[in-house]
Amino acid sequence: MPEYAGFGPRLLAFAIDWLIFFVVSVPLSVLFFELSPVLPLLGGAAAVVFWRRPGPTPGKLAVGVRIVDARTGGTPPTGRLVLRLLCYVLSAAPLYLGFLWIAVDRRRQGWHDKIAGTLVIQDD
DSSP states (O other): OOOBOOHHHHHHHHHHHHHHHHHHHHHHHHHOGGGGGGHHHHHHHHHHHHHHTTSSOHHHHHHTEEEEETTTSSOOOHHHHHHHHHTHHHHHTTTTHHHHGGGTOTTOOOHHHHHHTEEEEEOO
């Protein structure tokens, strides 16, 4: 049975990823103001590429966690990873309750994980 990643490590991984995104996107926004509206889309696309290809984002890699398919334990299909990313909105909308749910859920799934059929586990 995999060891599920808890709220703390997942929050730290998210913070690291956002710090990296901020450090990259702010200079790009200043240099190329026209890119400002598309940078969040590029950031989301980069997250899905990381989840799909190498596995974890830099933040998840630093914390030692990765996303897996809840049924098979393997790499989730790209479509479900995109769905997971889109469902961040649902997890955040009602006062971030979908993210806070990670702290009380038996399998440490946020709402976006439940909808997409994913788990975040400790990576050896």
